Amino acid sequence: MAILVDKKSKVIVQGITGGAGKFHCERMIAYGTNIVGGTSPGKGGQKVLDKPVFDTVEEAVMSTGADTSVIFLPAQFVKEATIEAIRAGIKFLVVVPEHIPIHDMLVVREEAVKYDATVIGGNTAGIITPGEANLGIMPDIAFTPGRVGTVSRSGSITYYVADTLTRTGYGETTCVGLGGDPVLGSTFAEILWKFEQDDKTKAVVMTGEIGGVYEEQACDTIRKMKTPVLAMIGGIYAPPGKRMGHAGAIVEGRMGTAQEKLDALAAAGAHPCKTFEDIPRTLRKLGV
Amino acid sequence: MRLYEFEGKRLFKQFGIPIPDGELASTPDQAAEAATVIGPSALKSQVLTGGRGKAGGIKIADNVDSARRLATDLFKLTIKGFPVERLLIEPKLDIAREYYIGVTIDRANYKIVVIASGEGGMDIEETAAKHPDKIVRKSYSIVEPLYGFDALGIAKKIGIPAELTKQATAIIQNLYRLFKAYDAKMAEINPLVLTKDGKLIAADSRISLDDDALFRHPDLKEQGIEKRHEEGELTPRERQATEWDIPYLDLDGDIGMFPGGAGFGIMGNDFIHYYGGRPANFMDSGGGPSPENIARMLVLLDENPNVKAIFGARFGGISRCDDFAKGVIMFLKNHGLSKPMVVRMTGNMWQEGVRLFDEAKKENPRLMEKIEFHGIETPIEEISKRAVELARIERGR
Numbered sequence: 001m002a003i004l005v006d007k008k009s010k011v012i013v014q015g016i017t018g019g020a021g022k023f024h025c026e027r028m029i030a031y032g033t034n035i036v037g038g039t040s041p042g043k044g045g046q047k048v049l050d051k052p053v054f055d056t057v058e059e060a061v062m063s064t065g066a067d068t069s070v071i072f073l074p075a076q077f078v079k080e081a082t083i084e085a086i087r088a089g090i091k092f093l094v095v096v097p098e099h100i101p102i103h104d105m106l107v108v109r110e111e112a113v114k115y116d117a118t119v120i121g122g123n124t125a126g127i128i129t130p131g132e133a134n135l136g137i138m139p140d141i142a143f144t145p146g147r148v149g150t151v152s153r154s155g156s157i158t159y160y161v162a163d164t165l166t167r168t169g170y171g172e173t174t175c176v177g178l179g180g181d182p183v184l185g186s187t188f189a190e191i192l193w194k195f196e197q198d199d200k201t202k203a204v205v206m207t208g209e210i211g212g213v214y215e216e217q218a219c220d221t222i223r224k225m226k227t228p229v230l231a232m233i234g235g236i237y238a239p240p241g242k243r244m245g246h247a248g249a250i251v252e253g254r255m256g257t258a259q260e261k262l263d264a265l266a267a268a269g270a271h272p273c274k275t276f277e278d279i280p281r282t283l284r285k286l287g288v
Numbered sequence: 289m290r291l292y293e294f295e296g297k298r299l300f301k302q303f304g305i306p307i308p309d310g311e312l313a314s315t316p317d318q319a320a321e322a323a324t325v326i327g328p329s330a331l332k333s334q335v336l337t338g339g340r341g342k343a344g345g346i347k348i349a350d351n352v353d354s355a356r357r358l359a360t361d362l363f364k365l366t367i368k369g370f371p372v373e374r375l376l377i378e379p380k381l382d383i384a385r386e387y388y389i390g391v392t393i394d395r396a397n398y399k400i401v402v403i404a405s406g407e408g409g410m411d412i413e414e415t416a417a418k419h420p421d422k423i424v425r426k427s428y429s430i431v432e433p434l435y436g437f438d439a440l441g442i443a444k445k446i447g448i449p450a451e452l453t454k455q456a457t458a459i460i461q462n463l464y465r466l467f468k469a470y471d472a473k474m475a476e477i478n479p480l481v482l483t484k485d486g487k488l489i490a491a492d493s494r495i496s497l498d499d500d501a502l503f504r505h506p507d508l509k510e511q512g513i514e515k516r517h518e519e520g521e522l523t524p525r526e527r528q529a530t531e532w533d534i535p536y537l538d539l540d541g542d543i544g545m546f547p548g549g550a551g552f553g554i555m556g557n558d559f560i561h562y563y564g565g566r567p568a569n570f571m572d573s574g575g576g577p578s579p580e581n582i583a584r585m586l587v588l589l590d591e592n593p594n595v596k597a598i599f600g601a602r603f604g605g606i607s608r609c610d611d612f613a614k615g616v617i618m619f620l621k622n623h624g625l626s627k628p629m630v631v632r633m634t635g636n637m638w639q640e641g642v643r644l645f646d647e648a649k650k651e652n653p654r655l656m657e658k659i660e661f662h663g664i665e666t667p668i669e670e671i672s673k674r675a676v677e678l679a680r681i682e683r684g685r
Contacts, residue, residue: 027636076503098575101501102393103471106430109398125605137606139635141664154551156574159603159635160668167667180550183395209554213396234555238570239539258558274562277669 002129002174003149003194003201004092004118005068009133012066012090013038014057014073014081016048020096021072024137025049028070031134036064057088070094070126070135078122079104086117094135095121098181105183112185119185124177125155136177146171148283149201151191153178153214157207157234160276165205168280170288173201178214188218196225203228203288205279206270210235210258219268228286230279231270233258289499292334294376295513296493299470303462305477306489310378319359322377323352330378331358335370336516338494343367348380369521381491386479387446388412389460391467393474399427402434402464406446408479434464448488455488456480470508471501525569525588532584534571541566543679544589544598544627548607549574556601559669565676568595576606582615583622590619590626597628597678601668604635613641617648617655625658628682630674634664 005011011028015021016038026049029035037052037060044055054060057069069085071078075097085093093112100122112119120127126136131145138155142162148170152158158177165172176191178184188206195204204227208215215233222229235258266272271282291299297307311326312334313319323329333345340346345367349355355377365372388408394401404424407415416423424445428434436457443456459480467475476494483489499515502508517530529536535550539557543565547556550572557567569592573585589598602612612633619625633641642663649656662671 075500099500101471101504102473102498103430103468103501106393106398106400110429110431137636139603139605141634141636141638142603152551154549155605156547156549156552156603157555159605160552163603163634163664164667167664183393183398187396207551207555209551217396232555234551234558236558237561238554238557239537275559275669277667 001198001200002132003191003198004174004176005127005133005135006129007032007034007132009068009092010034010036010064010066011068011070011133011135012036012057012060012064014069014071014085016040016051016053016072017043017046018072022048024072025051027140028134031140032131033133033135036060036066057085057090061088061090066090068092068094068135070096071121072096075099075101075122079107082108082119083111086111086115091117093117093119093185094124094126095119095179095185096124096126096136097121098123100181102183105181105185108185109183118190120176121179121181121185123181124179125158127174127176128172129174130172138175138177142166143175144171147173147200147202147288149173149195149198149204150175150206151178151188151195151204152176152207153180153209154207154234155180157232161205161207161232161279164276164279170280170283173198182212184214188214189221192218192221192225192229196227201227203230203283203286205230205232205273207232207234208261209233210238210261215261216264219264222265222268222270225269228288229265229270230273230282231262231265232273232279233262233265236262236274289497289502289516290336291493291495291497291513292336292374293332293493294334294374295511296495297490298511299466299495300477300490300493303466305459305462305466306487308378308381308489308491310376313359313375313377314373316356316359316363319375319377320352320356323349323355326377326379328380329355330380331355331362332376332378333362333365333367333372334374334376335367335372337368337370340367345372381481381489382484383481384484385482386491387448387482388476388478389463389480390474390476390478391464391472394427397427400430400464400467402426402428402442402460404442404446404460412478430468434461436461439464449482452482452486452488459488459490470505471498472496473498525592529588532581534573534581534585534588536588537570539567539569541568542594542596542683543675544568544592544595545571546573546585546589546598546600546631547571548601548603549605552601552603556599556672559672560599560676563669563673563676565679568592574607576608577611577615579611579615579618582612583619586616586619586625587623590623595627596682597630597675599672599675600629600631601671602631602633602635604633604637604641608636609633609638609641610644613644617644620648620655628658628660628678630660630662630671630678632662632666632668632671638663
């Protein structure tokens with residue numbers, strides 16, 4: 001099994017006629033992803049890479065049964081595109097563009113919760129279930145089917161973690177990019193819980209970084225999980241950086257340093273790792 | 289993106305939040321002139337950082353002469369790396385009481401939060417930590433307005449006198465409207481002053497906007513509010529990097545970092561520390577840079593006299609290995625590499641990247657002699673260790 005996406009997922013690309021949309025759509029198809037079409041308002045009826053293009057997501061869903069969407073559009077169009085997809089019945093959305101206005105993401109989140117849809121991103125490298133489906137911009141070479149799940153805020157870290165799991169023979173069930181924007185469609189806690197419910201995932205590697213609140217927020221979920229969680233946090237040696245002012249700090253509590261995040265996760269039962277090579281060492285120790 | 293106090297107050301005025309009648313001054317003469325009209329005044333340094341009061345950036349002038357003298361001193365100040373270039377001159381307020389009202393985003397819960405306190409003026413974070421009971425905090429969905437009854441409830445809880453609750457309600461609602469209308473990350477009135485003659489007035493503003501939403505507020509640009517650099521003074525290399533649109537920060541070590549995306553930019557620096565070295569910089573070299581920008585990144589590292597060795601990594605995702613190879617080759621041909629460099633390259637288009645390197649080497653066998661080149665077979669930790677070792681060897685020369 002896998003989480004969120006597998007070979008049966010029926011995927012559309014919103015923005016399939018754009019440069020990035022087309023380039024990565026071709027890669028996704030070559031990987032074996034079940035791409036059933038795409039949307040581009042005003043270009044309905046055309047074909048791209050032999051896949052049908054629709055004006056609206058609703059039309060795409062009606063005629064292909066699509067349940068998943070990857071968005072390759074400029075940031076200012078993301079709010080409307082996600083709402084359109086969610087209301088047309090899409091249950092899983094991958095938002096690749098970065099620099100989406102924060103207020104827009106708050107609206108997207110409201111909509112997703114209301115319609116029980118899952119959004120990952122913005123600014124995500126995507127999601128991959130090796131051997132089944134690759135949604136987004138992740139390089140195939142890093143990934144291989146296996147038994148460890150990964151979730152990360154950074155694309156480059158996702159690649160290195162998978163690279164390590166692949167080289168050491170563990171392989172991956174699903175690798176999820178949460179995204180690097182300040183307000184994200186999904187949280188570590190939510191994705192970890194999906195891995196907990198997946199029989200094939202024998203351990204999860206989560207990698208976070210300095211700043212934000214999503215790592216600390218995962219602690220309650222980790223406490224409830226039977227699947228072991230390995231945690232890496234970037235920025236242990238980062239020089240003291242920008243501080244969030246006043247009101248923000250009250251809301252988010254003390255902005256944890258990387259070490260404080262790692263300590264909190266360890267206290268919740270996660271296994272801290274300092275380098276990628278610590279991951280296979282820890283997995284061996286856990287008997288995974 | 290932070291706004292200056294005077295910019296924030298201009299938005300307050302636009303939204304019906306009462307502010308003192310102030311004037312901007314860029315010279316001591318202008319400050320004196322403003323004080324002639326205003327009378328006893330507060331001279332407030334306009335800088336994009338907090339804590340200016342403690343840093344001596346606010347002075348009270350009782351007459352025109354002292355206004356000129358104090359302004360002269362203030363214009364010599366640099367507060368946390370920000371030189372004081374403008375002063376906001378405002379009438380000195382007779383303060384009876386100070387309140388705090390702020391609106392911000394709770395990212396963990398995806399809500400907008402209104403925070404208020406009957407104890408404004410001081411460090412609100414400290415109040416929140418020591419006396420959480422003195423803070424009122426209410427969360428709202430972004431798709432809902434802040435209703436009058438809610439704002440009234442907040443005003444009463446922080447102890448606004450009965451005869452002023454109507455006005456306070458309007459101020460809270462208007463701050464909330466401003467927050468939403470301009471895509472703010474934070475909008476604060478601190479303090480909201482109750483004057484001895486019974487008026488509520490916003491004595492300071494602190495507003496932070498979302499850079500990524502500026503495109504839908506062209507009116508701000510007309511007011512001179514544009515995306516700005518707000519990190520204090522830059523080093524010459526940081527300034528150069530900013531011009532080239534490369535996220536770059538100088539650090540005090542000797543290993544030049546050229547690590548790929550922002551996430552591994554941070555973690556790659558950790559690895560260098562972990563293996564006993566010290567990075568000379570932080571750099572985010574990901575996000576699909578052009579070959580030209582790849583070449584520029586190497587210029588930043590190679591021309592830095594502190595750099596003894598260079599750590600390079602490329603995991604092609606949205607960035608392509610062929611573009612990476614083109615950029616490195618462009619740099620080697622036009623500029624030449626004077627430091628030893630160890631680099632790992634894999635990911636999207638890696639075969640094409642390797643082919644480009646091989647071709648360039650065939651053309652000029654000496655081109656890449658200072659570069660140790662690795663692919664996916666070498667763990668990234670080995671590259672980090674090697675960079676630390678190369679730097680140690682160079683230091684020993």
